[in-house]
Amino acid sequence: MNTEAQNRYFQELTLNLQHEGFTVKPKTGEDLLPVELDGRHLCLAADTGAVRYWKADAADDHRSAALDRAISIAKTTSEYMSQMEAAPQLTASGLAGDYRLLADFNGVVLAGHPTQYGVEFVTWERMPDRSGLNAGNYYGPSGGTDSYTAAKRDFATRSGLIPRSALFDQKQLLAIFHCCVEVQAGLYSITDEQGKCLQSIIDQIGLNLPNLGELLDQEMELEAAEDPDSDGMQYI
Numbered sequence: 001m002n003t004e005a006q007n008r009y010f011q012e013l014t015l016n017l018q019h020e021g022f023t024v025k026p027k028t029g030e031d032l033l034p035v036e037l038d039g040r041h042l043c044l045a046a047d048t049g050a051v052r053y054w055k056a057d058a059a060d061d062h063r064s065a066a067l068d069r070a071i072s073i074a075k076t077t078s079e080y081m082s083q084m085e086a087a088p089q090l091t092a093s094g095l096a097g098d099y100r101l102l103a104d105f106n107g108v109v110l111a112g113h114p115t116q117y118g119v120e121f122v123t124w125e126r127m128p129d130r131s132g133l134n135a136g137n138y139y140g141p142s143g144g145t146d147s148y149t150a151a152k153r154d155f156a157t158r159s160g161l162i163p164r165s166a167l168f169d170q171k172q173l174l175a176i177f178h179c180c181v182e183v184q185a186g187l188y189s190i191t192d193e194q195g196k197c198l199q200s201i202i203d204q205i206g207l208n209l210p211n212l213g214e215l216l217d218q219e220m221e222l223e224a225a226e227d228p229d230s231d232g233m234q235y236i
Contacts, residue, residue: 001047001048005085006031006047008081008084008085008114009047009077009078009081010027010033010045010047012077012081012118012119013033013045013073013074013077013078013081014033015117015118015141015144016073016076016077016118016144016145017035017045017070017073019142019143019144020069020070020073020144021037022035022036022037022042022066022070023035023036023037023039024036028044031046031047032044032045032046032052033045033046035051035070037063037066040057041057042057042058042063042066042067042070043057043058043067043070043071045070045074048078049074049075049077049078049079049082050074051067051070051071051074053067072145073144073145076145076148076149077145079148080102080112080119080148081119083100083102083112084100084102084112084114084119087100087101087102087112088100088101089101090109090111092124092126092131092132092133093127093131093132094132094133095132095133097113098113098114099111099112099113099122100112100113100114102121103155103159105155105159105160105161106159106160106161107125107126107159108123108124108125108126108155108158108159109123109124109126109133109155110122110123110151110152110155111123111124115141117141117142118140118141118142118144119140119141119147119148120138120139120140120141120147121138121139121140121147121148121150121151122136122137122138122139122151123136123137123151123154123155123158124136124137125158137151137154137158139151139154146210146211153167170209170215173205173208173209174209174215174216174219176201176205177202177205177209177212180198180201180202180205181202183198184198184199184202
């Protein structure tokens with residue numbers, strides 16, 4: 001990776017890590033990006049998308065989970081920044097600015113647009129004569145790597161690569177999550193194998209809803225507002 005591409009990657013990675021609450025220090029002489037959590041060293045990010053760390057820096061569950069998130073952010077950022085470097089310019093009537101064509105299928109395109117706040121992703125439908133674009137859906141750049149994930153999902157469904165009926169929306173995933181948690185809590189009799197399956201579903205929902213904790217908090221606040229006599233204790 002040349003110096004300019006490395007600087008663009010590290011700048012994008014820094015924005016994405018900061019979005020998740022990490023502190024990023026200037027890169028070292030070995031071209032590694034130091035990442036801190038709560039004022040303590042957590043790991044070093046390389047320009048390849050890899051992450052180096054010492055076990056002692058992720059000894060407890062909180063820091064281990066944070067390390068996993070940092071690794072995921074680095075891999076995702078490396079994925080789309082590599083594509084941005086190799087992608088051709090998207091040209092269309094009335095389109096101005098730096099837009100890179102990341103995917104094009106069945107009359108739908110996925111583009112990346114670098115900005116000072118990070119990469120913005122857009123899905124558009126091509127005009128019948130392919131000269132112009134319309135019906136744009138915009139993602140980010142404030143959403144971090146979640147913007148890229150959401151844009152890919154939108155492109156896959158808009159282009160027909162994946163049927164919309166094959167995907168659950170956020171409300172459906174929350175309902176499934178609650179059902180799984182209630183069953184695991186012992187309200188129903190299940191086998192060990194079924195319990196493992198439910199846990200895998202819960203884990204997968206957590207991966208697809210990075211803001212799951214925030215959504216659950218919002219639900220509890222809404223329930224408390226609707227029931228003023230509630231003491232705030234929640235039962236699952």
